[in-house]
Amino acid sequence: MHFSYARAWRKIAVAVLATGLLTSTAACSTSSSSAAPGAPAASHGKGTGTTDGGGALLKVFMPSTSNVYLAAASQSIKDEAKALNYTVNIVENNWDQTEQDQQVQEWLATGERAAAVLMWPAGAAAATNSIRLLSAQAPVIQFNNLVTPEASKYVTAYSGVSDTGIGKEAGANALAAVEKLKAEGVKFHGPGGKPNVVEIRFTAGYAAGDDREKAFAEATPGAFNMLAVEPTPTVDAQGGFKAASQVIPRFLGQGIDIVYAHSNDVANGVVQALEQNGLKPGKDVILITGTSSGDMTNLRSGKIWSATLQSPVIEGALVVRTAAQYIATGQVQSGDVTIESSATKPELKVEAPHTATYMMNPQVTAENNASFDIWGLSFDKLMGK
């Protein structure tokens, strides 16, 4: 009796597990629309002469849209492609370069042709071989992760976020905050009246964190007394809390004037850690952050002094526009360009894109976030909300 009961349970359990595995596998890989026959890739130096895609395929490889940023970027890619008459097919991976490599090989084996491949590498440092293979089939436009020197000869153009730009903007915001507070008579705790700074950076070894740390330091030469640069174990609010709650007590005696966190999401954890140590963010400590990600309540209440706009909607649109310009002209202009913030979306011209096109990174504060207007979008719309 007991034996058959157990066997029945085993069968049920196997069925439940099988369903679960299928569901989870499906959740990790979604494609946006039916694949359409692709157009031949624009050969170098010879474009189609128009930004109208004529229904040609843009194949996209990117990490999972289980993250709000990627979900918004993915939707923006679809919207922009539709506007330019391209068909989009997106293959997602679960933040795993090995999985993405396999997806690339499987797609190449199908023989399907694409006008261009839009590539967000799961791990740029290990994606060179996939990019090389893709580049033999179609021009590769990379986005979000900066192009590594090894992959640079296979990537036609880069388009999207600049971690250096974000670090630079955060540095400028920190300097402006210090000047404002100095004018109000605030005294800082560091030697010679310099502000004492703690940096809560992205996880050790994460290239975006390296670039943001370096750019912040270069934008603020000698202006601060850097007490510590502490990496988060994970790039989220919990990681920020974990790192900050250990490092803040260490420097309570010396006095902390500024905390620079690499994203607003991480800074949400820092806010909690500061408060648990009896400090008032926004008053006792100035919190300067990078990417405007995560919950914005602390920024809107003034606990976070400023963030830096990193819009997934702009990034998604930009990578499609870069691909369309390359397909139209068959050429790339050398050098890089950072696009300006403008209230209206710029008209897409038939001209060669730059080797690297970076999105704008304006400051976001409690005062200005409600009045944001870039490409006709509010702050929330720019963040895909």
Added chain:
Amino acid sequence: MTSTASIAADFTARPTRGSVVRFVNSHTLPLLLAAVFIASAISTPDFATFANIRAILINTSIVGIIAVSMTAITISGNFFSLGIASSTVLAGIVFLAVSGLTGSALAGLGAAVAVSVTLGIMQGLIVGAGLNPVITTLAVGSVIYGLVAIATKGAVVTAGSVDVAWLATWNFLEIPLPVYIFVLFTAVAWFLTEHTLIGRNIHLLGANRATARNSGISPQATTIWAFIAFGVGLGVAGALNASQLHQMQANDLAGLTMDVIAAVLVGGTAVSGGEGSPTRSALGALLIVALGNIMLLHGLDNGWRVFLVGGIVVVLVVALHVLRKVSTR
């Protein structure tokens, strides 16, 4: 030729040596922890400050609650749950959503615990039926992650304007509530595991499944109880984590599963089951956080801290394993 006297001497000596080894085995962790704290208080500037000790306790509390609640699963011979991170995220999201809808953080906490316990019962049923617990919990964790990602579309979930932060910030003697909940949770888990029938059944099931079954103990019912305890811990920890940060999203808590497993292992709970204690898992969590903190105060880079804490965990787990083998000989 061995004399009768030497045999007698050897025979009488064995329990004494065994007792010493058993004493060392069961007290290694508390002794080590005490030694680490005393040595650090003397040698490490800023270690023995109230703010630093509080930071250690706060950082231990959430991982500790889950480690304590998972100990019953490990003792029962069902290894670990590999779906900890996604289950805790789900509990946090349920907590925030229900708190936002009802305006009550307590209602959110109740809902988070109810959902986690339900999932615990489901997993307990499957594992109790004989399926591999590692595969089961990994698959369930994967399903939960997928469902959370689909339901939230990757967005950050908050409780809106409802104040949920008090659950993490309310304090007594400047020690916040999660630390007291961690201590209370450990005490209750210790009592249930060591001094109740179901606790003894969990130990016996892990020590010898066949004997437990022959003794009339239901492996399925016992496993379900272990998973219920785990579900309560996940629900509470998820709610506390979400209240601490006022937000949660599908990709959060990526490193949580390994932190919890490390705490249970450092606590000396036998992976094969039958041996272990929630109190020791709590101390294991505390030791890991304390070691990281000491290295931070000494200015060691993150890479060195991860390397050294990992190395110490390996040495401790091996040492406890050897001691256990010696004491059971």
